[in-house]
Amino acid sequence: MTEIKAIRSPGKFKPAVELLSAAMRAGDVLYLSGQTARNPDTGEVGKGDIEEQTNKVIDNIEAILKSQGLGLERVVRCTVFVTSAAELEGMNKAYLQRFKEPRPARSAYVVSGFASPALRVEIDAIAVYGSGPATY
DSSP states (O other), X not given: OOOEEEEOOSSSOOOSSOOSOSEEEETTEEEXXXXXXXXXXXXXXXXXXXXXXXXXXXXXXXXXXXXXXXXXXXXXXXXXXXSOGGGHHHHHHHHHHHSOSSOOEEEEEEOSOOSSTTOOEEEEEEEESSSSOOOO
């Protein structure tokens, strides 16, 4: 039987009510909840342009991965949500700098908005336990 384990956010900020887990581990797969440009220590949201926000989102993904002994190279799939098609170029610029070849499988969607109007991007991810990057 596959064990399932909830993973808490590694940051200091804790909302009054935790509506979700930062990630769930099922066997050798780690499913990360959607991450936004929220500072995990202060709770402050949505600072900066789309590139800055995308980097903050990926920082948050990386922190959760690191808490589990993993890195970005173990991410196999991402789903990206942005608030405008015009934001895709800036998001892609930051994304391509952070995720190295071969990059994870990915889908991207334009949405009408997020809970905080200051947020412009959200990314969820799936990673696998093990070591080393993917290969072609």
